[in-house]
Amino acid sequence: MKLSILDQSPISSNQTAYEALNESMKLAQMGEKWGYTRYWIAEHHDLPGLACSVPEVMLSYIGANTSTIRIGSGAVLLPYYKPYKVAEVYNMLATLFPSRIDIGIGRAPGGSAEASNALSDHFLQQVWNMPTSVTELLHFIENEFPSDHEYKNLQASPIPPVPPAPWLLGTSKKSALLAAEKGMSYAFGQFMSENNGSEIIQQYLDTFQPKRKGQNPEVIVTVNAICAETDEKAEEIALSTIIWSLLRNKGEGNSVPSIVEARQYPLDEKDWQTIGKMKQNMIIGSPKKVIKQLNELASRFRADEMMLVTITHSPEDRLKSYQLIAEEAFCP
Structure with a gap:
């Protein structure tokens, strides 16, 4: 089973954004060392507790400090941008870091309505226009337009020796x-x-239309996962991200709370019900338990690769979680 990393660059209650971003770079470095296939970083706008609004800047930094792990966006929020500019950015990255760049594409706003309005005058219109924008972006990445297209002579320079690999991200x-x-x-x-x-x-696999000979569909499934030496320790560490998610749903929570802070948060019956639902969508436990559940999900979803989102208050706990999972998966 291939394993990869999706990083939202979370800011803990004792961190600055600078420190959070540097922890993201360390995570990519250690992910490379431990055998993860790829590292993606997400794009968010004006969301308290998340440090990365411009993935392409971070990818330049991370690419320069790693050697082999694939790196990419998870995702470029395409409705905000012209496909030509996105292609230029990721062709530039693919030129600097050959055969390592993924370009994940999404349509979500990634932030508040105010942020969407500040980024684009026509966000909803561009969401509806997503299929056309994706088609145009693919033409620019492949450096190939139909002979009658208005951009047939336009290149998204520089043209890398190996183009960035396009992925579509979604939940529907x-x-x-x-x-x-x-x-x-x-x-x-x-x-x-x-x-x-x-x-x-299954609908994706059943309707996949290859664009070149020998091309097969490829699937990543992204899950929340927190691992520690024991189930009890993992549950304790996970409390920080669970309470933070609860606070964000209420419009609170400017950073990931410590375990102590999370324990002190007052919870009512409705909160406990919400937490129960959250945990149903998370993998929390010891290495053997986590790997068992990842394998079960990969089989059920017919996934080629599992991508892990791990948010903890302590950067050390986050790194340890990824390390334990990798060691159990690759060196059991």
Whole structure:
């Protein structure tokens, strides 16, 4: 089973954004050392507690401090941008870091309505225009337009020796069908979805339309996972991200609380019900327990690769979680 990392660059209650971003770089370095296939970093706007609003800047920094791990966006929020500019950015990265760049594409706002308005005058219109934008982006990445297209003589320079690998990210039937239609690899965000992931992925596999000879569909499933030496320790560490998610749902929580702070938060019956639902969508436990559940999910979803989101208050706990999972998966 391939394993990868999705980093949201969380800011803990005792951290600055600078420190959080440097921890992201360390995570990519250690992920490379431990055998993870790829490291993606997410794009968020004006969301308290998340440090990365510009993935391409971080990818330059991370690429310069790693050697072999694939790196990419998880995701570029395409409705905000012109496909040509996105292609230029990721072609530039693919030129600097050959055969290592992924370009994950998403349609979510990634922040508040105010942030969406500040970034784009026509966000909702561009969401509806997503299929056309994806098609245009793919043409620029492949450096190939139809002979009658207005951009047939336009290149997204520099043209790298190996183009960035395009992925479509989503949580719905619509995104799965679009990925299949465009012949793109598909990443399903199980960690942020209540939809039937196995059914959605099956629709992708059933309708996939290869764009070149020998091309096969490719699936990543992204899940929340927290691992420690024991189940009890993992549950203790996970409390920080669980309470933080609860606070964010209430419009609170500017940073990931410590375990002590999380324990002190007053919870009512409704909060406990919400926490119960959250934990159903998380993998928490010892290395053997986590790997067992990852294998079960990979089999159920027919995933080629599992991508892990791990948020803890302590950077050391986060690194340890990824390390323990890798050691159990690759060196049992």
